[in-house]
Amino acid sequence: MAIIPRHSRRSAGSRGIFEGRHHTRGASDLGLTVGSLGFFSALDVVRQALPMALTMLKRALVICLPLVLRIGTYDLKTGVMVSCVQFALFFVDFWFQLARWIDRTILDVLYGWGLAPTGHMATSSR
Numbered sequence: 001m002a003i004i005p006r007h008s009r010r011s012a013g014s015r016g017i018f019e020g021r022h023h024t025r026g027a028s029d030l031g032l033t034v035g036s037l038g039f040f041s042a043l044d045v046v047r048q049a050l051p052m053a054l055t056m057l058k059r060a061l062v063i064c065l066p067l068v069l070r071i072g073t074y075d076l077k078t079g080v081m082v083s084c085v086q087f088a089l090f091f092v093d094f095w096f097q098l099a100r101w102i103d104r105t106i107l108d109v110l111y112g113w114g115l116a117p118t119g120h121m122a123t124s125s126r
C-alpha cells in the first residue's frame with residue numbers, strides 16, 4: 001500500500017522531515033569548508049614529500065643490503081626477501097611517476113596550460 005501525500009495528516013504546528021534544516025545544513029557546509037582548507041594543504045605537502053621519502057628508503061635499502069645479507073648468512077630466503085622489497089619500492093615509484101604524468105597530461109589537454117612539449121609532440125607541432 002503506497003502512502004499518498006494528500007492522505008497523510010499533520011498536526012497544525014508540526015514541520016515536515018526536511019523543513020527547517022537550512023541552518024544546520026549551512027553550518028555543516030561551513031564546517032566542511034573550513035576543515036578541508038587545512039586538509040588539502042596537508043595533502044599537498046604529503047604529495048610533494050612522498051617521492052623524497054621513497055628515494056631515502058631506496059638509499060637505505062642499498063646501504064643496508066650487505067649488512068642484511070651478512071646477518072641472514074647469505075640465505076636464499078633473505079636474498080629473495082630483499083629483492084621483493086626492492087621491487088616493491090621501484091614499483092611504487094613507477095605508480096607515482098605515472099600518476100604525475102597522467103595528471104600533467106590531463107591538465108594540459110583540458111586547460112592548455114602551456115606546459116613545455118616533450119618528446120615527439122615538440123617536433124610534430126610545426
